Amino acid sequence: VIDLAWRVAMENHPHDSICGCSVDGVHEQMESRFQRVAELAGAHLERVAWDWARAVAVPQQGFGRGAGESLVVWNPNGAGPTEVDALIEADVPVSRGKVKTVHLRDAEGRRIPARAELVEPRAGAYDWLLPPHVLEMLLPGLTGDFAGAHLREVCMGETGGQLTLDFRLARSPSGFDAEPVKRAILGRLEEGGIEEIRVRGQVLPRIRLRFVDDLPGHGLRVYRIAPGRARRGKDRGELESERRPDGGVRIANQVWSVEVAADGRVGLSNRVHGVHIEDALRVVSEGDRGDEYNFDPVPGAVCVERPDRVRVSLGAASESEVSAVIAAKYRVPAELAPDREARSGSSSVLPVTLRIRLVSGLDRVDVESRVDNTARDHRLRLHLRAPFTVKRFEVESAFEIAERPIDPPRNAFGSESPSE
Numbered sequence: 001v002i003d004l005a006w007r008v009a010m011e012n013h014p015h016d017s018i019c020g021c022s023v024d025g026v027h028e029q030m031e032s033r034f035q036r037v038a039e040l041a042g043a044h045l046e047r048v049a050w051d052w053a054r055a056v057a058v059p060q061q062g063f064g065r066g067a068g069e070s071l072v073v074w075n076p077n078g079a080g081p082t083e084v085d086a087l088i089e090a091d092v093p094v095s096r097g098k099v100k101t102v103h104l105r106d107a108e109g110r111r112i113p114a115r116a117e118l119v120e121p122r123a124g125a126y127d128w129l130l131p132p133h134v135l136e137m138l139l140p141g142l143t144g145d146f147a148g149a150h151l152r153e154v155c156m157g158e159t160g161g162q163l164t165l166d167f168r169l170a171r172s173p174s175g176f177d178a179e180p181v182k183r184a185i186l187g188r189l190e191e192g193g194i195e196e197i198r199v200r201g202q203v204l205p206r207i208r209l210r211f212v213d214d215l216p217g218h219g220l221r222v223y224r225i226a227p228g229r230a231r232r233g234k235d236r237g238e239l240e241s242e243r244r245p246d247g248g249v250r251i252a253n254q255v256w257s258v259e260v261a262a263d264g265r266v267g268l269s270n271r272v273h274g275v276h277i278e279d280a281l282r283v284v285s286e287g288d289r290g291d292e293y294n295f296d297p298v299p300g301a302v303c304v305e306r307p308d309r310v311r312v313s314l315g316a317a318s319e320s321e322v323s324a325v326i327a328a329k330y331r332v333p334a335e336l337a338p339d340r341e342a343r344s345g346s347s348s349v350l351p352v353t354l355r356i357r358l359v360s361g362l363d364r365v366d367v368e369s370r371v372d373n374t375a376r377d378h379r380l381r382l383h384l385r386a387p388f389t390v391k392r393f394e395v396e397s398a399f400e401i402a403e404r405p406i407d408p409p410r411n412a413f414g415s416e417s418p419s420e
Contacts, residue, residue: 005040008033021292043173050175058222062107067224068092071104071209079217081361087119089152089170089204093227094118099207103230103319104223106213111230112223113319113360114211124149124169126201132189135197139185144176149203151176156184163194167201211320212361230319239360241314241322249314251322253358256365260324264310266356268365275387281367282383283307283352285332285375287343295379301343304332305383307352315355323357335376348374 012030016022053072069090075082093100099116106112124147130138144151149169153176157164165185188194215221240252247262257269268277285304290296307328315323330350333343350373357366369382395402410416 001040001044005037005044008040009037016292046172047175050173054175056220056222059107062109063105063224064109064226066228067105067226069225071223071225072220073215073223074220075215076218080214081212081363082215083210083212083359083362084215085208085210087206087208089172089206090209090225091168091204092116092207092225094121094205097121099205100227101229101318102225102227104211104213105226106221106223111226112211112213113230114209114225115318115320116210117208118205119208120171120206122205123203124201126167126199128199130197130199132194132197135199136186136189139182142178142182144174144178147201150174151178152204154178154181156181156188158188158194161193161195162198163188163196164198164200167199169201169203171203171206210359212359239317239319239322239358241317243314247312249312249324251314251324251356251358253322253360253362255363256358258324258356258358258365260312260326260356262310262312264307264312264326264328266326272363277385277387280385281354281356282385283328283330283354283369284381284383285330285350286379286381287333287336288377288379289336289340298336298343299341301333304330306330308349315357319360321357321359323355326354326356328352328354332375332378343377350374350380 012018012033017026017030020027052074056072058070058072069092071088071090073084073086092102097118099118102114102116104112104114126147146167146169149171150173151167152170152174153168155166155168157166163185213221238252238254240250240257242250244250244259248260250257250259252258252271255270255272257271259267259269261267265279266281268280269275282305286295287298287301288295289298308331309329311327313325313327315325317323328351330352331347332350334346334348335344336342337344350371353370355368355370357368359366367382371380373380390406392406393404395404405412
């Protein structure tokens with residue numbers, strides 16, 4: 001499977017294709033190949049992960065009361081505070097399309113704040129009553145697949161003369177071995193006294209789970225998912241999230257404080273080192289009359305770096321993270337003028353959304369951008385301001401680290417009017 005995935009991936013690696021310098025038809029075919037690679041490798045990884053996770057002995061004690069499903073986390077990197085961001089299928093409480101508040105516990109009873117978002121709800125609720133002889137006929141055909149889903153676990157219970165089989169189902173393959181379950185069910189039926197069998201099944205919800213913990217390097221740790229908050233009261237572990245009287249917002253964790261003004265300007269402050277960066281993020285649109293390889297600025301064209309309209313808000317806050325959202329609309333020239341010597345007089349509205357996120361216990365500021373690119377012939381970049389003056393920069397090349405000047409003179413590339 002992996003060999004096949006690599007062969008498909010390498011079909012996308014001719015120089016111009018992988019550098020984004022081909023025509024649209026080539027890129028459309030590349031998208032299909034990348035999707036196929038993701039499906040092949042993802043399915044294989046899920047099977048390997050399940051085989052590996054089943055080999056881990058999960059402690060039965062130490063997690064505290066109320067702890068539920070177990071979660072095995074492998075850290076392929078060095079030790080230290082690490083954010084875990086995973087898609088899992090788990091039996092967690094869901095209400096009105098949202099996962100109720102949960103946290104994680106380790107074998108030492110520590111409580112770790114977490115954020116869980118519903119990706120796909122529960123599905124396919126089954127509840128059947130069968131006579132014993134019908135179940136005996138159906139059992140030989142029971143495999144890891146059931147009703148279009150995959151078996152994760154089968155729980156067997158008994159009340160009076162009724163045998164209850166609860167099938168926990170998942171959308172992703174789990175490598176479930178049905179043979180021991182079938183032997184246990186047949187063994188109970190042979191003992192007699194069972195008048196009917198109740199078969200219940202439901203596909204578990206798929207959730208996105210994020211949390212931060214001090215993980216061991218190149219090792220694993222086992223957690224259990226528990227309902228409710230990790231901490232009591234309103235304490236969010238030094239996370240702060242507030243609206244300001246001037247229409248802006250402020251978020252903070254133990255290391256960083258982010259202030260977003262009503263006009264969308266962002267200020268970053270490092271609370272440990274006392275460094276402040278004013279106007280730290282800018283979205284900048286520049287006219288581009290270059291070819292598919294090179295940026296060529298339009299002479300005399302003004303860069304657009306301030307939005308026409310801005311709406312600033314706070315994102316959903318939890319024990320583990322806070323966020324600020326900047327929804328801006330930029331008015332930019334629609335394209336180049338016909339002579340390619342200037343940007344056109346007509347304009348387009350460019351919607352841009354920036355989500356700035358801080359996680360408890362993590363020395364990092366995450367920025368997620370979403371852009372609906374409605375204009376042509378421009379270069380759109382996110383400018384990040386540094387808290388120091390840069391005098392040079394170093395560039396990685398094939399066989400060396402080359403040092404380049406920040407502002408080279410016009411003749412630095414061989415002539416006053418270089419071709420590139």
